[in-house]
Amino acid sequence: xxxxxxxxxxxxxxxxxxxxxxxxxxxxxxxxxxxxxxxxxxxxxxxxxxxxxxxxxxxxxxxxxxxxxxxxxxxxxxxxxxxxxxxxxxxxxxxxxxxxxxxxxxxxxxxxxxxxxxxxxxxxxxxxxxxxxxxxxxxxxxxxxxxxxxxxxxxxxxxxxxxxxxxxxxxxxxxxxxxxxxxxxxxxxxxxxxxxxxxxxxxxxxxxxxx
Amino acid sequence: xxxxxxxxxxxxxxxxxxxxxxxxxxxxxxxxxxxxxxxxxxxxxxxxxxxxxxxxxxxxxxxxxxxxxxxxxxxxxxxxxxxxxxxxxxxxxxxxxxxxxxxxxxxxxxxxxxxxxxxxxxxxxxxxxxxxxxxxxxxxxxxxxxxxxxxxxxxxxxxxxxxxxxxxxxxxxxxxxxxxxxxxxxxxxxxxxxxxxxxxxxxxxxxxxxxxxxxxxxxxxxxxxxxxxxxxxxxxxxxxxxxxxxxxxxxxxxxxxxxxxxxxxxxxxxxxxxxxxxxxxxxxxxxxxxxxxxxxxxxxxxxxxxxxxxxxxxxxxxxxxxxxxxxxxxxxxxxxxxxxxxxxxxxxxxxxxxxxxxxxxxxxxxxxxxxxxxxxxxxxxxxxxxxxxxxxxxxxxxxxxxxxxxxxxxxxxxxxxxxxxxx
Numbered sequence: 287x288x289x290x291x292x293x294x295x296x297x298x299x300x301x302x303x304x305x306x307x308x309x310x311x312x313x314x315x316x317x318x319x320x321x322x323x324x325x326x327x328x329x330x331x332x333x334x335x336x337x338x339x340x341x342x343x344x345x346x347x348x349x350x351x352x353x354x355x356x357x358x359x360x361x362x363x364x365x366x367x368x369x370x371x372x373x374x375x376x377x378x379x380x381x382x383x384x385x386x387x388x389x390x391x392x393x394x395x396x397x398x399x400x401x402x403x404x405x406x407x408x409x410x411x412x413x414x415x416x417x418x419x420x421x422x423x424x425x426x427x428x429x430x431x432x433x434x435x436x437x438x439x440x441x442x443x444x445x446x447x448x449x450x451x452x453x454x455x456x457x458x459x460x461x462x463x464x465x466x467x468x469x470x471x472x473x474x475x476x477x478x479x480x481x482x483x484x485x486x487x488x489x490x491x492x493x494x495x496x497x
Numbered sequence: 498x499x500x501x502x503x504x505x506x507x508x509x510x511x512x513x514x515x516x517x518x519x520x521x522x523x524x525x526x527x528x529x530x531x532x533x534x535x536x537x538x539x540x541x542x543x544x545x546x547x548x549x550x551x552x553x554x555x556x557x558x559x560x561x562x563x564x565x566x567x568x569x570x571x572x573x574x575x576x577x578x579x580x581x582x583x584x585x586x587x588x589x590x591x592x593x594x595x596x597x598x599x600x601x602x603x604x605x606x607x608x609x610x611x612x613x614x615x616x617x618x619x620x621x622x623x624x625x626x627x628x629x630x631x632x633x634x635x636x637x638x639x640x641x642x643x644x645x646x647x648x649x650x651x652x653x654x655x656x657x658x659x660x661x662x663x664x665x666x667x668x669x670x671x672x673x674x675x676x677x678x679x680x681x682x683x684x685x686x687x688x689x690x691x692x693x694x695x696x697x698x699x700x701x702x703x704x705x706x707x708x709x710x711x712x713x714x715x716x717x718x719x720x721x722x723x724x725x726x727x728x729x730x731x732x733x734x735x736x737x738x739x740x741x742x743x744x745x746x747x748x749x750x751x752x753x754x755x756x757x758x759x760x761x762x763x764x765x766x767x768x769x770x771x772x773x774x775x776x777x778x779x780x781x782x783x784x785x786x787x788x789x790x791x792x793x794x795x796x797x798x799x800x801x802x803x804x805x806x807x808x809x810x811x812x813x814x815x816x817x818x819x820x821x822x823x824x825x826x827x828x829x830x831x832x833x834x835x836x837x838x839x840x841x842x843x844x845x846x847x848x849x850x851x852x853x854x855x856x857x858x859x860x861x862x863x864x865x866x867x868x869x870x871x872x873x874x875x876x877x878x879x880x881x882x883x884x885x886x887x888x889x890x891x892x893x894x895x896x897x898x899x900x901x902x903x904x905x906x907x908x909x910x911x912x913x914x915x916x917x918x919x920x
Binding site: 316385465467470471475480483484 | 608768920
């Protein structure tokens with residue numbers, strides 16, 4: 287009985303020693319869950335392109351090639367000329383409209399960085415058949431959309447170096463919020479204002495017949 | 498022994514149509530009258546008090562009563578490009594307490610709901626980390642779990658009201674907010690597992706959906722209170738809420754709470770994805786865009802009464818609604834009956850969680866007078882919910898996102914309630 291307890295204790299000590307050796311290999315704080323991930327393993331998912339062009343893959347495309355792909359894969363939603371169909375957005379126009387009453391949030395009027403266009407097409411387009419375009423096709427469509435916005439020459443081949451160098455018209459149009467509130471109301475309780483007057487009334491109703 | 502009276506007809510849920518009839522009758526059942534049984538008859542024995550009902554597990558996964566069939570999420574077909582890239586609104590007018598049932602939680606998708614098999618789902622952690630990792634759902638569930646109650650609100654909630662009162666409906670004006678108890682793993686724990694490299698400052702969180710929806714998250718937030726969640730209100734995430742895995746960034750705009758989370762890439766700068774430049778940046782009056790405005794500031798709305806829930810009788814009422822803040826706990830909610838001239842402090846229903854929906858209420862005697870009901874929230878940082886004029890002064894009218902204005906309900910003498918804006 288005593289002997290078996292001792293044996294058990296020794297086995298426990300051996301097991302604990304082995305366990306701490308294993309966890310030391312994976313780092314002090316590591317719980318050892320999951321598998322190591324190599325660059326090869328993640329390649330198909332590692333699609334992000336940063337605003338400064340970091341992550342742009344090797345490859346190239348032209349406006350002409352983009353036009354062919356566009357008519358087949360994109361025009362149904364964005365129109366034959368990029369003018370937009372229904373609620374699907376137009377791909378050009380709106381420059382100078384952002385401070386007006388009807389701002390048009392378009393590639394040429396709002397997007398601050400050109401590599402983001404490649405990133406978005408690669409991850410999300412065509413709508414309903416995402417991540418089906420090759421790298422060269424994505425460069426070609428990026429060239430075409432930039433061309434629609436007078437930001438890329440018809441004849442020029444687009445690649446990772448010259449895409450990162452495109453200066454978008456609204457490059458300087460963003461201000462960081464700094465996570466600070468931008469209004470400062472006070473908690474008034476009495477005589478906070480004069481008699482309130484109604485200045486607008488809502489008419490859009492909650493239609494109970496159609497979820 | 499005389500036979501019992503025939504049981505009354507099963508009461509049907511009051512629809513908007515018979516509610517209007519009710520109002521037309523001019524409060525026949527108003528204050529001072531006693532309403533005993535159905536149709537004013539003495540109480541009787543209904544059939545459900547005599548017959549056996551269905552047995553256990555008649556519905557192996559339970560569903561609401563058939564009488565609650567009108568309590569539904571709704572969407573506006575004209576609001577977005579397609580149903581797969583749209584929004585549905587939670588029926589706040591029907592909800593009690595401060596937790597949103599999983600089936601009524603508002604939805605926002607950018608490429609529909611992916612049908613993910615959890616056995617095939619993976620979460621990759623890579624970029625500026627010491628040990629790039631890939632985790633299965635089983636791996637993730639091996640980490641110690643955390644649970645916390647938090648709201649998620651779409652940055653575009655109340656989008657229709659920037660220029661003038663538009664949605665005569667609390668569901669459509671405020672229904673892009675919901676609250677759950679989320680369970681999962683602290684994101685800090687996962688990042689510790691991979692080991693952050695020196696100089697790491699941002700994180701790209703990316704979805705496995707057909708938009709590969711991605712947002713840049715400051716590491717400060719990721720290491721603070723972020724949760725990689727696999728459950729809501731005690732059960733696995735609903736497919737439309739990110740099954741099997743989503744990011745929960747307490748108090749931050751809904752679109753950063755990446756659903757169907759497949760990848761976390763650590764970097765030193767924000768990515769400036771389309772979703773944080775062309776979208777989810779607040780357009781200001783001068784044409785500049787206020788970017789990375791992640792925090793959902795303090796906001797509240799009265800859910801009873803509201804346009805969908807008019808006052809049905811004169812007398813004593815309880816005004817009730819929801820308040821929330823992305824900066825912490827709600828500390829006070831005040832209600833005005835005169836469009837913001839004078840205010841009355843409300844009761845707050847326990848437990849009050851940080852960055853969670855908080856139920857408020859205040860008693861009110863209504864004698865058929867017109868009234869302009871408003872609610873105004875203050876959070877523990879001292880921030881007070883603004884008026885629409887205060888918001889327009891700093892944002893203009895085309896900001897789209899982050900409209901946390903004080904909302905006004907106009908109560909009419911017949912009990913109807915209309916969404917209005919006041920000066």
